[in-house]
Amino acid sequence: MPHVLILGGTTEARRLAEALYPHVRVTSSLAGRVAAPRLPAGEVRIGGFGGAEGMAEWIREQARHDTVAVIDATHPFAETISFNAARAAATAHVPLLALRRPGWVPGAGDDWREVGSLAEAAEAVRGAGRVFLTTGRMGLAAFAHVDDAHFLVRSVDAPEPPFPPRMEVLLDRGPFTLDGERAVLADHAIDVLVTKDSGGAATSPKLVAAREAGVPVVVVRRPPVPTGVPVATTVEEAARWLNATRT
Numbered sequence: 001m002p003h004v005l006i007l008g009g010t011t012e013a014r015r016l017a018e019a020l021y022p023h024v025r026v027t028s029s030l031a032g033r034v035a036a037p038r039l040p041a042g043e044v045r046i047g048g049f050g051g052a053e054g055m056a057e058w059i060r061e062q063a064r065h066d067t068v069a070v071i072d073a074t075h076p077f078a079e080t081i082s083f084n085a086a087r088a089a090a091t092a093h094v095p096l097l098a099l100r101r102p103g104w105v106p107g108a109g110d111d112w113r114e115v116g117s118l119a120e121a122a123e124a125v126r127g128a129g130r131v132f133l134t135t136g137r138m139g140l141a142a143f144a145h146v147d148d149a150h151f152l153v154r155s156v157d158a159p160e161p162p163f164p165p166r167m168e169v170l171l172d173r174g175p176f177t178l179d180g181e182r183a184v185l186a187d188h189a190i191d192v193l194v195t196k197d198s199g200g201a202a203t204s205p206k207l208v209a210a211r212e213a214g215v216p217v218v219v220v221r222r223p224p225v226p227t228g229v230p231v232a233t234t235v236e237e238a239a240r241w242l243n244a245t246r247t
């Protein structure tokens with residue numbers, strides 16, 4: 001049986017492990033950022049590999065016993081691990097697929113401003129009043145110098161400094177409901193929402209709530225998938241790719 005390394009940390013990665021296991025040997029890899037992660041089916045390893053070379057070494061070790069394939073199902077904004085995966089797969093001569101849920105697209109009534117980075121998002125919200133920041137605690141440093149806006153920061157675990165001086169934290173983990181998101185915007189008198197273009201249904205109700213409430217949204221565009229890496233947009237497509245690599 002082939003051995004699939006799923007680079008995870010997303011809903012899709014967990015769903016993919018569930019779809020493949022136990023027919024396929026699956027090892028899911030998590031970065032270890034979340035204190036109590038939802039564990040996927042199959043084998044799990046937690047923590048960095050030590051760069052692209054460390055990942056290549058891990059793959060080569062497994063490839064002594066089994067054929068190996070890698071599916072990079074990390075978050076669209078986890079840029080470093082995706083580039084490491086591209087280098088490691090090339091070095092170890094194993095097939096690699098990126099699984100990326102489609103990005104969000106604005107609809108009628110949406111007031112979106114797209115920016116290229118968290119730093120640009122921070123500039124966009126200067127003096128903007130009450131900002132609902134949903135870009136994750138790891139990127140808070142980009143907003144640490146913004147002292148002329150109040151931030152409502154939603155994250156799974158409590159943020160650590162540096163973070164903005166005027167900040168309130170909402171500890172929560174998706175999926176989120178439309179009613180819940182409406183309540184957050186209203187209860188906290190939100191003036192602007194900041195989000196990455198993460199895509200997917202689990203966190204998209206905030207966009208609908210913002211449209212309804214006339215709240216503008218600053219959307220951080222995705223970094224590109226490494227050149228030459230094929231992309232699947234659904235778990236089913238990724239499973240088909242794996243089947244095809246086996247034949």
Ligand code: NAP
Binds near residue numbers: 007010077136
């Ligand atoms: P990143 O900046 O791309 O990666 C930084 C380093 O963390 C990597 O070089 C690697 O360390 C380690 N790493 C990242 N993902 C890993 C994985 N799945 N397994 C083993 N090591 C991993 O990553 P990030 O943006 O901090 O995201 C970390 C994790 O959180 C990812 O797994 C991602 O799917 C998940 N996540 C990220 C976001 C986001 O907005 N960025 C949102 C939701 C979930 P070594 O170099 O030592 O191997």
